Amino acid sequence: MRLIQCVHQGQVRAALVESEEQVRLLDCDTYTLANRAISAGQPMSDAVTAAMADTRLDYQALVDDKRLLPPLTHPDPAHCLVTGTGLTHLGSADTRSAMHAQSQKQAQAAEEDMTDSMRMFKLGVEGGKPNAGETGAQPEWFYKGDGQCVMAPEAEIPSPAFAQDAGEEPELAGLYVIGEEGLPWRVGYAIGNEFSDHVTERFNYLWLAHSKLRACSFGPELLIGELPAHLEGTSSIQRNGEILWKKPFLTGEANMAHSLANLEYHHFKYPGFRRPGDVHVHFFGTATLSFADNIKVREGDRFEICINEFGRPLRNSLRIETDTPAVTVKAL
Template identity: 40%
Template sequence: MNLIQFELPKKGRRVGLINKDKVVDLTDINTAWTHTYYLFLEANRNGKTITAYLEGFSLGDADTISYNQLLASYSGDPNGWILPVLDHPSVGSCLISGTGLTHLGSMEQRAQMHTDVTEKTEEKKTDSQKIFEMGLQGGKPSLDSRGVQPEWFYKGNGAILRGHNDFLDIPDFTDDGGEEPEIVGCYIIDDDGIPCRIGFTIGNEWADHQMEKVNYLWLAPSKMRNCAVGPELVTDEKFQNIQGYCRITRGDEEIYHSGQLLTGENHMSHSLSNLEDHHFKYPQFRVPGDVHLHFFGTMKLSFPNRPSFQSEDKIEINFGGMGASLINRVRQIPPSITPTMVKKG
């Protein structure tokens, strides 16, 4: 089952079910389902998954709209537009995080990025190489044991979430952005504090690789950017062998194509269960009602194999079995060296 969230100007927020080239308006069945979040809570409190719960409703009576029309629309379009696949009614209760160095290609690129500042490490291996090898050796444990922990990073809360056809910003305090084509795990913590994976979606993690290249200890602030997820939440993806691509265009010119991208457990140094364990082992990440979006890493970045991004550059990410491509445009915020001021409270 593939779900989306969208907005219609005259009706407000909606949850939809993809049915070929149509979107079944689930909010037309129950007006309380303005967020996938609320649909999950209702299903979970009835002891069912979203998919099983919806089987008890007659979807044929619901309104439908053109999916192609939504895919072509932008925020504010009078015909409606697509929202991020999962969020929380309160942006502070949606936590966005991720893991990296889970794919072979990512380790090679990261090691090259950090060689200048880490070439004197033990056996001339970078920290990136070392942590990737730790994953190869202990990242896929048996289900009854805990494996080695992966890299982990924080991105922000729901305020940084963007949807399909939305802008990804290059902030006023930096010179570039950087796409990261990934699969994202989508989770809601139930009333008992148990993390529930409701599905996967395509994500563009959007970071600043120029900043990271200066010093690898700047990796943490390089992640503090907005990001995009969607357009579809896939509830039955097995996350084993997913193939895709990323392409960047500037007007009619293609300035980057990734070639084949591989992700899923078959192409990673960690199992899905190990990545989830090392995120949700922290009690503060199991607060009932919270939403978590967790990026699982990528095998390849365009940096440094493209010119610097410019406003209106278009980034398209596609993964087989994950529904329609995620498309975003770049927006350069005018540079500024004016500091952010704090006043006495």
């Protein structure tokens, strides 16, 4: 079962994807629907069935009219927290090493000779999938922003004028709502473009935090239910209607050093991330970047990320901002 969100008659509404051509409108948005399911103690799929309206909409028309929204949003963007984890996939250390111009042999090097990135990756491989009841290794973690940094599917992703790079990151994202008792509830999963500044990160890994404070996108469809362990996708960049770069990627737990449960635990173990009513979007990492293949994107390039199990691809074009707003701090 897959959902989208769209603008219909001036309101945010969720809709069930019935086919590639048609969606069936629900009587509320996804956030309201998730809270109904939590309150009723029922699966999200049951809440969807109960909320179905008779109205059906043309899916392509929603795309063409720019009425698609991220599949889960909060009425107040400040109460949507966007975060992620890195070095989680079995190929991610090689990608990170290539990006930082380091030898891949470091993965087998003596502990004292390893970079921090390689050491973190090794921790995940050895302890990222703990047995039930055990606590696994902590992953690399980062903060991207609140709901204001999320761009809708088919919309432009802005890159600030001070950025040194504007690169895609094809990932899975977990979408969550925190219940009234402070318990995280996973609504489902979506394709994500985590989008980062890899040149800034490459200069010094301590600038990772800066490199992640960028816009992102996820959707257009939210997958409800169990996530397949093995997923195969394609990430591509188009320029002037032609393919500039295209590469397959693997995700899902079978291709990860960490279990999703371990990544979720190490995020939600902090009380500040269990504030009732909040929405969380958490990116699970990737091992495939065009930047690692020396691709330099330009204004107007279009990113497209596709995983068949998630329906329509996530597509966004790049907009490079030309001005950096003057920021001054005044004393009171």
